[in-house]
Amino acid sequence: VVSGVQLTLATPYPIFCSPGALDLVGTVALEHAPAHRYAIIVDDMVAGYYLDRVCDSLQQFVPRARCVVASVPSGEMHKTREQWARLTDILLAAGCGRDTAIIALGGGVVGDLAGFVAATFMRGIQIVQIPTTLLAMVDASVGGKTGVDIPAGKNLVGAFHPPAAVIVDPTTLRTLPERHLRGGLAEALKHGVVADAAYFGRVRDALPSIGADAETIPDLLLPIIADSIAIKSEIVARDPRETGLRKVLNFGHTVGHAVEAVSGYELLHGEAIAIGMVVESGIATALGVTDGSLWAPLRDALAAAGLPTALDSALSRDDIISLMYHDKKTRRGNLELSLPTRIGAMAGAENGWSVPVGEAVVRSALGG
Numbered sequence: 606v607v608s609g610v611q612l613t614l615a616t617p618y619p620i621f622c623s624p625g626a627l628d629l630v631g632t633v634a635l636e637h638a639p640a641h642r643y644a645i646i647v648d649d650m651v652a653g654y655y656l657d658r659v660c661d662s663l664q665q666f667v668p669r670a671r672c673v674v675a676s677v678p679s680g681e682m683h684k685t686r687e688q689w690a691r692l693t694d695i696l697l698a699a700g701c702g703r704d705t706a707i708i709a710l711g712g713g714v715v716g717d718l719a720g721f722v723a724a725t726f727m728r729g730i731q732i733v734q735i736p737t738t739l740l741a742m743v744d745a746s747v748g749g750k751t752g753v754d755i756p757a758g759k760n761l762v763g764a765f766h767p768p769a770a771v772i773v774d775p776t777t778l779r780t781l782p783e784r785h786l787r788g789g790l791a792e793a794l795k796h797g798v799v800a801d802a803a804y805f806g807r808v809r810d811a812l813p814s815i816g817a818d819a820e821t822i823p824d825l826l827l828p829i830i831a832d833s834i835a836i837k838s839e840i841v842a843r844d845p846r847e848t849g850l851r852k853v854l855n856f857g858h859t860v861g862h863a864v865e866a867v868s869g870y871e872l873l874h875g876e877a878i879a880i881g882m883v884v885e886s887g888i889a890t891a892l893g894v895t896d897g898s899l900w901a902p903l904r905d906a907l908a909a910a911g912l913p914t915a916l917d918s919a920l921s922r923d924d925i926i927s928l929m930y931h932d933k934k935t936r937r938g939n940l941e942l943s944l945p946t947r948i949g950a951m952a953g954a955e956n957g958w959s960v961p962v963g964e965a966v967v968r969s970a971l972g973g
């Protein structure tokens with residue numbers, strides 16, 4: 606059943622991607638994450654749409670009594686240590702042990718949170734990721750980064766814990782609110798900028814058709830999702846722990862994460878990253894790292910995706926800059942960014958794929 610929908614990739618774990626792949630959960634779990642019990646950790650919004658199908662598929666092979674369901678309230682504000690503690694308690698109370706595997710069903714929030722539960726519960730158990738947002742399909746579910754947000758910042762407590770398998774069913778995108786769909790396009794365009802100009806062009810060409818009719822979304826986005834996964838998994842395979850090359854995936858994120866936080870999370874991750882990519886392209890232009898071919902085409906593509914490309918004048922530039930200094934990627938208190946030389950190529954190979962940037966250049970690119 607499963608052959609034919611498995612992508613050919615550099616990842617050590619299989620990624621299945623096809624319309625209807627949700628119904629493969631049972632087969633995939635049995636083969637790639639065999640366990641006595643399964644704990645489905647699900648976003649409570651997503652549960653209403655897709656939990657029954659996942660349970661039905663699993664219960665073809667696993668008795669109902671050995672399937673535990675724990676739901677998490679929808680939203681970034683629940684990607685917390687408190688939810689991590691609640692979930693691990695639920696697993697313990699349900700009799701889960703080392704012979705349990707987790708199935709994460711939802712967007713990046715549930716994927717990161719359930720991933721961190723899997724990384725830590727009984728010192729680490731297997732997880733199958735079933736991403737249901739475009740952002741989680743093209744980005745968050747691949748690469749093994751898991752974690753929670755803490756008051757000091759996003760993703761500051763976490764672990765690398767690669768999944769046992771990933772199941773991507775693009776038909777689930779039919780119910781995803783359009784604003785979230787557009788947020789995911791920011792990460793797809795980012796993959797084009799950091800690694801593949803032709804892919805960037807294919808995503809850009811698909812943009813005018815997005816939003817017209819939800820029914821057409823799965824067919825339209827299937828090749829875009831598959832290519833994005835291939836780009837990300839190739840980079841991650843070469844540098845799983847982000848000691849060098851993987852940093853290119855942070856393009857737009859040093860500024861973007863700061864903007865996201867300063868907006869009080871009013872901006873979605875993808876929206877903040879869109880603004881971050883425009884600002885960081887401005888920085889790359891000011892530094893002469895890139896020529897004139899980057900900034901305007903990227904801004905135009907992001908705008909065509911329906912994403913914001915300019916920073917709200919009400920957001921404090923001082924707060925954004927001070928948060929940028931707290932970024933995990935900052936080295937020795939200096940600002941370092943992953944910057945493109947053009948669409949499809951990144952700078953800084955000789956310096957661990959990051960470029961030192963003076964605060965004055967950042968301040969000027971942020972405008973005000």
Ligand SMILES: NC(=O)c1ccc[n+]([C@@H]2O[C@H](COP(=O)([O-])OP(=O)(O)OC[C@H]3O[C@@H](n4cnc5c(N)ncnc54)[C@H](O)[C@@H]3O)[C@@H](O)[C@H]2O)c1
Pocket residue numbers: 648649650651654679680681684711712713714715717737738739740741744745746747748749750751759760777778779780781782785788874
């Ligand atoms: N681990 C990584 O490598 C990585 C990479 C990128 C982003 N992330 C993380 O991902 C998170 C953002 O993920 P996200 O954008 O998927 O947000 P999300 O998980 O909050 O999902 C967005 C919203 O869509 C709803 N939803 C999800 N799937 C749906 C569907 N199919 N139909 C209807 N509604 C649906 C959710 O309930 C939620 O309200 C952030 O916390 C970010 O840090 C992690």
Ligand SMILES: [Zn+2]
Pocket residue numbers: 744792858874878
């Ligand atoms: Zn991101």
